[in-house]
Amino acid sequence: MYKAPRGTFDILPEEQSYWTYVEQKAVSLCHLYGYQPLTTPIIEDAQIFTKAVASGTDIVDKEMYVFKDRSGQELALRAEGTAPVCRAYLEHGLFNLPQPVKLYYMGPAFRYERPQSGRYRQHHQFGFEALGEADPALDAEVIQMARQFFHSLGITRLSIQLNSIGCSLCRPGYLQVLREHYSGYLETVCSDCNTRLGRNPLRVLDCKQASCQEIAVTAPKISDYLCLECQSHFRSVQKYLEAMDIPFQLNPRLVRGLDYYTRTVFEIEPGEKGGQSTLGGGGRYDDLIEELGGKPTPAVGFAAGLERIILNLKKQKPDIPALPGPEVYISCLEEAAKIEAMRTAAELRTAGIAAITATGDKSLKSQLRQANSLGIAHVLIIGKEEISRRSVTFRDMSSGEQKTIPLSEIVTALLSRVKSGTNP
Numbered sequence: 001m002y003k004a005p006r007g008t009f010d011i012l013p014e015e016q017s018y019w020t021y022v023e024q025k026a027v028s029l030c031h032l033y034g035y036q037p038l039t040t041p042i043i044e045d046a047q048i049f050t051k052a053v054a055s056g057t058d059i060v061d062k063e064m065y066v067f068k069d070r071s072g073q074e075l076a077l078r079a080e081g082t083a084p085v086c087r088a089y090l091e092h093g094l095f096n097l098p099q100p101v102k103l104y105y106m107g108p109a110f111r112y113e114r115p116q117s118g119r120y121r122q123h124h125q126f127g128f129e130a131l132g133e134a135d136p137a138l139d140a141e142v143i144q145m146a147r148q149f150f151h152s153l154g155i156t157r158l159s160i161q162l163n164s165i166g167c168s169l170c171r172p173g174y175l176q177v178l179r180e181h182y183s184g185y186l187e188t189v190c191s192d193c194n195t196r197l198g199r200n201p202l203r204v205l206d207c208k209q210a211s212c213q214e215i216a217v218t219a220p221k222i223s224d225y226l227c228l229e230c231q232s233h234f235r236s237v238q239k240y241l242e243a244m245d246i247p248f249q250l251n252p253r254l255v256r257g258l259d260y261y262t263r264t265v266f267e268i269e270p271g272e273k274g275g276q277s278t279l280g281g282g283g284r285y286d287d288l289i290e291e292l293g294g295k296p297t298p299a300v301g302f303a304a305g306l307e308r309i310i311l312n313l314k315k316q317k318p319d320i321p322a323l324p325g326p327e328v329y330i331s332c333l334e335e336a337a338k339i340e341a342m343r344t345a346a347e348l349r350t351a352g353i354a355a356i357t358a359t360g361d362k363s364l365k366s367q368l369r370q371a372n373s374l375g376i377a378h379v380l381i382i383g384k385e386e387i388s389r390r391s392v393t394f395r396d397m398s399s400g401e402q403k404t405i406p407l408s409e410i411v412t413a414l415l416s417r418v419k420s421g422t423n424p
Contacts, residue, residue, distance in 0.1 A: 007113065017320050019310070021313075022126075026104070026106065030104040037103075038085060039105065040088055042078050045075065047074075048083050049076055052260050059111060062112065064079050064110075078107070080109055080125070081303055082285065086299070087292060089103075099133055100132040102128070102129070103131070104127065105125070107124065107125065108122050111123075118305070118307055119307075124305065124307060125303050125304070129300075131289070132298065136236035136264070139263075139283075140241050143160065143162075143241060144244055146282070154316055157271025158268055158271065160246065160268055161254050161268075162238070162248045162254070163265050164222070164263050164264055165261060166222055167262050178202070178204070178219060178220065179197055181218075182219070189204065189211070190207065193207050206253070206254075216253055223252055233264070237264055254267060263286065266281055266282060266283055267281035279304055280304025280305070281302070281304075282302030284300040324354065325376070326374065328356075328378045330356070333364060333381070333383035336387055337386070337387060340382050344380065344392070353411070378397070378414065379397060380393070394410075
C-alpha cells in the first residue's frame with residue numbers, strides 16, 4: 001500500500017475546519033494592518049536560499065531539497081518564506097512603491113528534518129514582511145501583529161522572547177569574544193557546535209544539547225557589545241512595546257536559526273512549553289536584500305508554522321466553526337425520479353443552495369440514513385407519485401415532519417427555509 005512520504009501528511013476533510021479557521025484569521029489580521037497577499041513559486045533558484053540563509057546553518061547544510069532541472073539549473077523547494085519575498089520585491093521593482101511595502105504569504109515549505117510533533121518535512125508557513133523601513137516602531141508593530149494573531153485564535157497565554165543580535169559593524173567584535181569564551185570548551189561542546197564556531201559562531205547559543213546549553217549560559221551577552229545605533233534601536237523597540245502594554249522577556253541567547261537577521265529578533269512561545277514549543281518568530285533583516293543584489297534595504301518580518309499553531313489550538317478545545325456542507329439531499333426512488341432529481345438539484349445550485357442527489361439504487365431508508373449521517377437538515381423525496389403530481393415531498397430531518405411542495409415552488413420555498421431557518 002502506498003503511503004504519504006515520511007514527514008508529510010494528508011489534511012483530511014474533518015481537519016479542514018481548523019485550517020480554514022486559522023487561514024481566515026491570518027487574512028483578516030493582514031487586512032487590518034495593511035498587508036497585501038503575495039504568492040511565490042514552490043521552487044526557486046537554490047542560490048536564493050544559500051545566499052540568504054548562508055552555509056553553516058542546518059537549513060542549507062542538511063535540510064534543503066535541491067535538484068537540477070533538465071536544463072541543468074540548480075533549483076530548491078522553498079525552504080522558508082522570507083527570501084522568496086525579497087526576490088519578488090527586487091524582481092518586480094516593488095522598491096519603487098511607497099515604502100514600507102507590506103506583504104504576507106501562506107504556503108508549503110520543505111525541509112529534510114527529523115519528523116516529530118509539530119515539525120514536518122512539508123509544513124505550511126504564514127508570514128508577513130515589511131520592506132523598506134528601518135524605524136524601530138515597525139519592529140514593535142510586527143511583534144504586536146504576531147501577538148494579536150495568536151490572540152485572535154484564542155491562544156492568549158504567550159511568552160515573547162526578545163533580543164538584539166547587532167549589525168555588521170558591532171557583531172564581528174562580539175563573535176571574536178564568543179569564540180574566545182568557547183575556546184576552553186572545544187572538547188565539551190557537540191560536534192555541530194565545533195563546526196559552527198568556525199563558520200557561524202552565533203548559532204552555538206541556540207544549540208539544544210544540554211552540555212552546550214550549560215556553556216551558553218555563561219557566555220558573554222551580545223547586548224554588552226552593541227554599537228550605539230543598535231543600542232538606541234533596541235531601546236526604542238522596547239519603549240514602543242511597553243507603550244502598547246505588550247509584555248516581553250529579554251533573552252540574550254536568542255539568535256534565531258537563519259543567518260540573515262540583524263538587530264531585533266523575537267520568538268513567541270505558548271504558556272505551556274514543551275517539545276517544539278515555539279509558535280513563531282521573526283525579526284529584522286536589513287542586509288538581506290542587498291545580499292540578493294539589491295540596494296541596502298531595511299526590512300522586518302514574522303513567520304509561523306500552521307501545523308504547530310493547530311496543534312496548540314486543539315489543546316485549547318476551541319469552538320471552531322464547521323465548514324458549510326450540503327443543505328439539501330434529494331432522494332429518488334426510481335430512474336425517472338433520478339432524472340427529475342438531477343434537474344431539481346441543478347436549479348437549487350444555480351440559486352445558491354448546496355444540494356446532493358442520491359446515487360445508486362439504495363432504498364429510501366438507506367438514503368435517509370445517508371442524509372442523516374451527512375448532517376443534512378432538508379430532504380426532498382421524489383418518487384412515482386411525486387412525478388405524477390409535479391411535486392416533491394419535503395422532510396425536515398430534525399423533526400421528522402413531511403409536507404408536499406409543488407416542484408415549481410421548491411426553489412423559492414427552500415431559499416426562504418435556508419435564510420430564515422423555518423420550514424418551507
